[in-house]
Amino acid sequence: MMAVSPTRMxxxxxxxxxxxxxxxxxxxxxxxxxxxMEFFEVLRRVYEVRKEAFDRLASAHFLLSLCMASWGTVxxxxxxxxxxxxxxxxxxxxxxxxxxxPVAEVEVTVRSPLERGYSLLSPSLLDRASEEFExxxxxxxxxxxxxxxxxxxxxxxxRTRRRVNALEYILIPRLEAALRFxxxxxxxxxxxxxxxxxxxxxxxxxxxxxxxxxxx
Amino acid sequence: MRREIVVxxxxxxxxxxxxxxxxxxxxxxxxxxxxxxxxGLLGEEGVGLILLTHRLAEELGEELKRMVRGKGPFPMLxxxxxxxxxxxxxxxxxxxxxxxxxxxxxxxxx
Numbered sequence: 001m002m003a004v005s006p007t008r009m010x011x012x013x014x015x016x017x018x019x020x021x022x023x024x025x026x027x028x029x030x031x032x033x034x035x036x037m038e039f040f041e042v043l044r045r046v047y048e049v050r051k052e053a054f055d056r057l058a059s060a061h062f063l064l065s066l067c068m069a070s071w072g073t074v075x076x077x078x079x080x081x082x083x084x085x086x087x088x089x090x091x092x093x094x095x096x097x098x099x100x101x102p103v104a105e106v107e108v109t110v111r112s113p114l115e116r117g118y119s120l121l122s123p124s125l126l127d128r129a130s131e132e133f134e135x136x137x138x139x140x141x142x143x144x145x146x147x148x149x150x151x152x153x154x155x156x157x158x159r160t161r162r163r164v165n166a167l168e169y170i171l172i173p174r175l176e177a178a179l180r181f182x183x184x185x186x187x188x189x190x191x192x193x194x195x196x197x198x199x200x201x202x203x204x205x206x207x208x209x210x211x212x213x214x215x216x
Numbered sequence: 217m218r219r220e221i222v223v224x225x226x227x228x229x230x231x232x233x234x235x236x237x238x239x240x241x242x243x244x245x246x247x248x249x250x251x252x253x254x255x256g257l258l259g260e261e262g263v264g265l266i267l268l269t270h271r272l273a274e275e276l277g278e279e280l281k282r283m284v285r286g287k288g289p290f291p292m293l294x295x296x297x298x299x300x301x302x303x304x305x306x307x308x309x310x311x312x313x314x315x316x317x318x319x320x321x322x323x324x325x326x
Contacts, residue, residue, distance in 0.1 A: 054301075064232050086237060089265060091219045104219075104292065129232065147292075154313070
């Protein structure tokens with residue numbers, strides 16, 4: 001129960017607050033529905049890209065282990081140390097329904113063996129493994145972007161749902177209870193007032209009959 | 217803005233991505249080392265993507281989840297299978313779907 005004074009003024013104020021809370025509730029519900037739709041769209045793409053990316057990664061690992069087996073682990077790891085580095089992401093932030101989500105892209109993807117920078121005497125298996133990892137990396141960046149987007153949307157969805165529930169099950173019922181209480185008190189006060197008037201009228205009439213002189 | 221990619225996991229994974237041109241790769245030797253490494257990476261402005269093997273992520277468990285919760289869009293954190301293709305049965309994304317939707321969801325293939 002809220003502390004409210006039973007006056008006509010607070011009755012009006014409460015009515016306005018209830019109307020506002022209902023409107024907010026409806027808007028948040030709409031936002032939630034839109035978020036759910038967006039979330040599932042992103043999720044569908046996550047599963048799509050994930051399969052492709054993980055398949056690619058598996059084949060990259062397979063080629064790498066072949067290379068390590070045939071050429072040697074130490075040599076392969078040495079080549080990896082020598083390989084040209086500097087693959088970077090070009091990143092920015094995008095907003096989906098007010099939720100910040102990452103946007104990222106790898107600048108260079110598949111390089112030629114010359115660009116990779118390791119010794120040219122290395123076996124072609126190493127080139128194939130490197131290329132496969134480069135392709136996998138591009139897909140993984142895309143996947144990371146999608147998964148983070150799904151995560152951010154899910155988080156926002158949860159927050160919105162909490163707010164909707166708070167309005168629906170706590171704030172609005174409380175306001176309505178307060179409104180009922182005030183309406184009841186006001187009615188009661190009106191009845192009391194009416195009764196008082198009747199009593200006064202009866203009193204006055206009685207006085208008129210007995211004495212005549214007294215004027216109110 | 218330009219940001220780096222970082223790989224955290226086993227030797228093969230780090231070697232593979234080094235061949236693809238990823239400059240920073242770490243092979244933590246203990247749980248504590250992995251946790252403090254990731255805590256540092258997650259707070260680094262210039263890091264755009266952290267690739268973490270599922271096996272290691274699973275080992276870090278709740279502590280990793282707590283670290284990731286509430287972070288901004290960057291750095292992105294992606295769990296990937298290692299050389300053995302290891303992935304947990306129920307991954308974190310499916311858990312999330314169940315929590316947000318309140319029901320099991322099966323995405324049908326088209």
